[in-house]
Each structure stands twice: as C-alpha cells, then as structure tokens.
Amino acid sequence: MKIATWNVNSVRARQQRLVDWLKSAQPDVLCLQELKCVDADFPFEAVREAGYFAAVHGQKTYNGVAILAREEPQDVVKGLSDGVEDSHARLIAATVRGVRVLSAYVPNGQSVDSDAYVYKLEWFRRLRRYLDTRHKPDEAMVLGGDWNVAPEAIDVHDPALWEGQTLFTRRERDALQQVGAFGLTDAFRKLHPTEQKFSWWDYRMLAFPKNKGVRIDHLFLTAPLVERLTACDVDREARKGQQPSDHAPVWADLRD
C-alpha cells in the first residue's frame, strides 16, 4: 500500500499536475492540502477518470484538504469537531483498506508575534486532543500532511538562519512532538536517520534551484504501520518544471 501527502497549493491551478502525478506515482492513498476551493469546485471528474475516489473538505480561497484513494474512503470525518468555533478547513479523516487516514494542513503561523502563531500552537493541542478522544496508538493510522514544522536541524537548509523563524521555532517543534507523543513515528526519518531531504522550497529567491528548502511535509505512522513500512521518500521531480506547487509529494510504502 503506497500512501502519499502533497500540498498542491490550489487544486484547480494544479489539476493537470495532480492527474499526471497520480498516473505516474500510482499511490493507493493521497492526502492533499491547500485545495483553495469549495467542495463544488473540486475536480472530482478528472480525479475519477484517473482512478480515484475523493473525500473532500474544501474552503473558499484558503486551506481545504482531501483524501484520494483507489477504493471509496469510509467513515469520513471533517474538521476537528471539538466545539471550537473555527472556519478553517484543515483536517479530514477516512478509512481506507483498514487504515485510518488523516490529511492535515497545519496552520502556517505567519510570524512568531502574530495571532496566527498562537492559533498554530493551539491547533496542535487540539489535534492531540482529537487523537486522544477518538483513537488509540495501536490502531493502524497514518497522519499525512503539511505540518508547517521542520522537526530537527537536519530538516532545514541553514539551521542558524532558521532558528527562531516560523516553521522552526522551539515552541512549534515542541508542539509537533507533543502530537507525536500520542504514539507516532516520522516515516521518512525512521528509514533515513541521517539523510537531509526537503519537501518545501519558497517560490522566491531561487530557493528550489539552490535547494534552500525545509522538510515540513510528513507521514506519521502508528506502531502497527511502522512494522509494515518498507520505503519512504520525497518526490523532488514533482517540484520541477512549469507552475509547480511549492511543495513536493512525500510517499511511503507499507507491506500489505
């Protein structure tokens, strides 16, 4: 079972790239983030023609998440559903082939002195509560998403430059770790303990050709899926060419 996560930065602007990637990469499950459209504008037809069902939690202009799968996703849950008033569409969950799949778009946080940063830290706490109230760490579960946090120094191209910047502050790393403490393992780091690979490069300043990136897109696995993990990588090729997303897909293979 191949599962992937990809922040597409507008599913409409990236429709052809999405279809091309589905056909070439052939994932069984794909978590999408930053759809930037309402459900009615999601390209269900093109995705269906490529061989995928889609569970979609869209939003106008901002955010929006989805789970694509070769089999119809079951027991779809949209949002954190914790009673907090929140218009952001940042989480969708569904079951595919016995695996609980979550697609998460963690808030960016803008700058450390902003309300958005406070919202980001709180969102992590709410996600941990979501896991605690609905799930057990011995369930087969994968959390794919744009986590907007680089876990360690190896995950940023210049740790001294990034230290204290949004995506790499101590508080964000701690907040991510608190979610992971539920019982989750970073699939990429598990298989590649010392390798430096990035998943996001700023559109500006020639960041991609200079490989000035950060690793903020992750697949987190519960223990039953870590046992099945055989491969995990970033598809850097998908960041190349005309009008790419600023993120590359991250994928993992699980033994069936």
Add this chain to the structure above:
DNA sequence: ATGGTTGCTTAGCAA
C-alpha cells in the same frame, strides 16, 4: 538581508 513569487481575487492577503 525585511527582498523575492505565487494563487485567489481583483488590492491585498496568505503563504
């Protein structure tokens, strides 16, 4: 170093 680029929506915001 406070720039630079992209998408949505149409001047400004979020990333």
